[in-house]
Amino acid sequence: MNIRSFEIPMVMKHGLGAVKDLANQAKALGMKKPLVVTDPGIVQAGILERATAPLKAANMDFAVFDTVAANPPIALIDGAATFYTAEQCDGIIGLGGGSSMDTAKSVGVVASNGGSILDYEWADPQPIKKRIPPTICVPTTAGTGSEVTLWAVITDKNRKIKFNAGGTGLIGAWVALIDPELTFNLPPHVTAGTGMDALAHAVECYTSSYAQPISDSVALLAMEYIARYLRVAFAQGHNAEARTMMSQAAMLAGLSYGTESAGAAHAMSQSAGGVHNVPHGALTARLLGPVMEYNFKGEPERFARIAQALGEDIRGLSLWQAAEKAVEAVMRLTEDVEIPSLQTLGFKEEEIPVLAKIAFEDPQTIGNPRDINVKGYETVYRRAFELGRQGRLARPVAPQII
Numbered sequence: 001m002n003i004r005s006f007e008i009p010m011v012m013k014h015g016l017g018a019v020k021d022l023a024n025q026a027k028a029l030g031m032k033k034p035l036v037v038t039d040p041g042i043v044q045a046g047i048l049e050r051a052t053a054p055l056k057a058a059n060m061d062f063a064v065f066d067t068v069a070a071n072p073p074i075a076l077i078d079g080a081a082t083f084y085t086a087e088q089c090d091g092i093i094g095l096g097g098g099s100s101m102d103t104a105k106s107v108g109v110v111a112s113n114g115g116s117i118l119d120y121e122w123a124d125p126q127p128i129k130k131r132i133p134p135t136i137c138v139p140t141t142a143g144t145g146s147e148v149t150l151w152a153v154i155t156d157k158n159r160k161i162k163f164n165a166g167g168t169g170l171i172g173a174w175v176a177l178i179d180p181e182l183t184f185n186l187p188p189h190v191t192a193g194t195g196m197d198a199l200a201h202a203v204e205c206y207t208s209s210y211a212q213p214i215s216d217s218v219a220l221l222a223m224e225y226i227a228r229y230l231r232v233a234f235a236q237g238h239n240a241e242a243r244t245m246m247s248q249a250a251m252l253a254g255l256s257y258g259t260e261s262a263g264a265a266h267a268m269s270q271s272a273g274g275v276h277n278v279p280h281g282a283l284t285a286r287l288l289g290p291v292m293e294y295n296f297k298g299e300p301e302r303f304a305r306i307a308q309a310l311g312e313d314i315r316g317l318s319l320w321q322a323a324e325k326a327v328e329a330v331m332r333l334t335e336d337v338e339i340p341s342l343q344t345l346g347f348k349e350e351e352i353p354v355l356a357k358i359a360f361e362d363p364q365t366i367g368n369p370r371d372i373n374v375k376g377y378e379t380v381y382r383r384a385f386e387l388g389r390q391g392r393l394a395r396p397v398a399p400q401i402i
């Protein structure tokens, strides 16, 4: 018997200005004193103020934990959970990018289940037994999709890796409140990295051995939106249409995970992200093209379909040529939105053996569409470094019209 499942435990509310409805949403979930979990960049950008204004207007009591760091470590999450209990909070508002929303969900796991977040690293049987308290996730980037994913990614400094908690509806936010206006002032490099991360979620989930019709449907639409709108959002930060569609794309790509995991690009970026503390989006983006180049032989029909979703004309091409078009399209997009090379991100080629080894040990290796071992990961890393040196030489570039 092979019964598949797909779970969406949250309500999605979205639209320009949606954050103004935060107090209503919190009240509807029965919150009397939520803990707002965010990071210093959000405070500095004035976004915390925009989120708490409706709470103040509604005379709602709340506490703020605003020291989330990128790639949140275990101690930070456990500390925030202690603060949640000390402040006698009864709900959580995760405001920010993936790090803030993952911290919010993780605080919820500890608040409901006890102990440390380290106790809830994904395993069979599932260690998370109880639903997180009422939680609203408000994304301020369009990439991670954490507002709808059933995962949190936590850094274990001792093991120098990131691990996943979740894979169950119990960790999902109760409400995903998606306001594209909050992404208007993101700098282009953040727009690029986070948007490419969303593309990686869609591509990896669509080609994963866990794929099923409902994850296929959201993944393909996410790819279409990203191919059409990421360059525009990168070039015009205040383009409401591009920002709205990228917010939708990130959400759809997040949904494509279901309760499953991604593939080799995420196995590599999450494990490497434990070695060097670099932005997850840019790192994943740099690895996605080389991973697809390695993988397309396993699922040619699916890669050909990706090429179509990315806007490539595959008429008259053989199946294999069409599949390769998907790889080319992603490599071109990576360069167009100016994703930094692995070298620029601080990685060195001498690190390839260790990076390949820890990628292979990452549980996300299992769903990858092509068999891969440590040697395979070394090949992909070598190619990623090579592309970093070549830049646009990865693909012939049409002559510029002057």
Ligand SMILES: [Fe+2]
Pocket (backbone or CB within 6 Å): 144, 197, 198, 200, 201, 266, 280, 284
């Ligand atoms: Fe990701």
